Amino acid sequence: MIITKDHIGGLVFLCLSAAYGYYTGDISMLPGDEYQPFNAQTLPNILAYLGGILSIALILTASRDPGDRLSLKGYDFPIVVKLLVLVILFSVALEWVGFLLSTILFLIGGYWLLGERRVKILLIASIPFAVFIWFALSQLLDIYLAPGRLFTTMFGG
Amino acid sequence: MLEGIFTGLGTAIMPFNIMMVVVGCFAGTFIGMLPGLGPISAVALMIPITYGLDPASGIILMAGVYYGAVFGGSTSSILINAPGCASTVVTSFDGYPLAQKGQAGKALALAAYCSFTGGTIGAIILLFAAPALAKVSLSFQSGDYFALMVMGLTAVAAFSGKGQVIKAMIMVVFGLMISTVGIDTMTGAPRFTFGTIDLLDGVSFLLLAMATFALTEVIMSIMKRQHLEEEPEIDMAALGSMKLSKEEVKEVAPTVARSSVFGFIIGVLPGAGATIASFLAYGMERNFASAKEKLKFGKGALRGLAAPETANNAASTGSFVPLLTLGIPGSGTTAIMLGALIAAGVQPGPRLFVDNPDVFWSVIISMYFGNLVLLILNLPLIPYISRLLAIPRQILIPLILFFSVTGVYLVSFNTFDIQMMVFITVIALFLKLLEFPMAPMLLGYILGGIMEQNLSRSLVMSDGSLDFIWERPLTLTIIVIAFILLIMPLISKLFESRAKRGMEEAVNKGEGG
CATH class of the missing domain: 1.10.287 (Helix Hairpins)
Incomplete structure (x- = not known):
């Protein structure tokens, strides 16, 4: 059958x-x-x-x-799993290291997983972008972004 | 009505709202150009932004994005033969051959003019049709509403394409099931929360829409290794002239007129959206053409490009009629808009016309503006916007992922939502592999709550009996239409499979004997 x-x-x-x-x-x-x-x-x-x-x-x-029939040929499952794990890690990082740092790490991780290896591009495409978004949200739109549990534990909230 | 138009005009021409239309059209064009991302994903990505805006500005932005995305899809169909969305697949039939002949500029211009005309004629019909329908629907009672929701949901399933009907119905039921998660608004009882506090509020609309349409689409494109494909090279110098000759305008004018009205009517039908309209309009135009002209179709016929382009924009406008007047979305994209409006505290439906005339009219007026923006600003800027396509995919995809995820996080500030999003994405990916359509699920989810309320009210009022279904002729009529819509594809499928089996048996017997 x-x-x-x-x-x-x-x-x-x-x-x-x-x-x-x-x-x-x-x-x-x-x-x-x-x-x-x-x-x-x-x-x-x-x-x-x-x-x-x-x-x-x-x-x-x-x-x-x-x-x-269900055919799984031709699909790149490992990359999907890696990216979804990266998203989960991002959600954990948001709580522990705050928005700015976790965004930078998430973007660098994403670029890396998709094949970008040039360190210069990895940094240029992530740090200025993350800083800009963080600045726009927290300073221009006045949205409170928690600094992350790690920092509040270390330096006090 | 005139008063309403002025109210709408007053809201739509506020500098901020004009800016929303312009920004929406640009963002939509860009997202729509990306292969794999269509209007639904584009509109879904905008939801978090609309949370911070007032409802009128929010829906104006979304309408702009919707138009822009459809136009962007046409652009990539014509230039690189890679339709950004299903509704522009037909555009590539004749648009891409035109581009290959060195007439990409002409094809783009024609697409823009046709979209503009289709959208404008659609907006004018909407101007008269929507208030008339809204007035009629003011007399609706909860039983009628329930019947209407049932009809809307069955229509979505019925129009979902061959072989997909039962799957679409299952997805509608799945969406309704998801809508029952959380505290029951009528009795206060928690349902399917499994003791988790995070589920007491239910699955949020934003989360579901972003996970199923933004995140899943991006992940799906990665899964299919589309990010490894070479970046399309667009030769701007080879665009050619954007001018149309008088003869060419004369040739396509009747096509545009026909396809506008046709597209609008198809768009009004719940479930049948821009995609079906563009396919049908192309087919209709081919039938209208003489035997000699028929041969040109598929090889760069102007009429073959004009028909789907006009029809898909007119249908996009038409799909706003059931959304604004009955509160029933005509397509997946308008379903997302419905969800965003409900989240903003606006209940689309007959009362919208009375309670929020500014939203009702400003959407209609800004649709016209959207078309104008596309024509005046987007068309000349296409060469520059398409340069954005040259951003390497390995950079673009993580950025889109970031926007989808943070879009949800920045509304709830709950990291559980991100994990939930990943969970829903995994389910959605699995369902997509099994070829289940996603839009009916979202529709079922959005209409679920309202449907339950109306069913409960009707049942309580009729003391638990189902008399409310046949007591009023209106309710009965709607239910009968829904029933016909439901039963027709099922019967035809059963007949089809029986006939197929009969044929197979006959063949086997023949072989055996």
């Missing part, structure tokens, strides 16, 4: 709808709410059933063409 993108998609959403329907039962209601024509569980219940029916419909009508 050929498993195509439609089959995978249908199965994933069938599981999602089942899980969604299961957790719908966990939604707490006020006493007597279950007798109301509409409560916090009404729409989620409808959606869980609808999602289930549509997923089954997708599986039943799925294309069986071998050309519709």
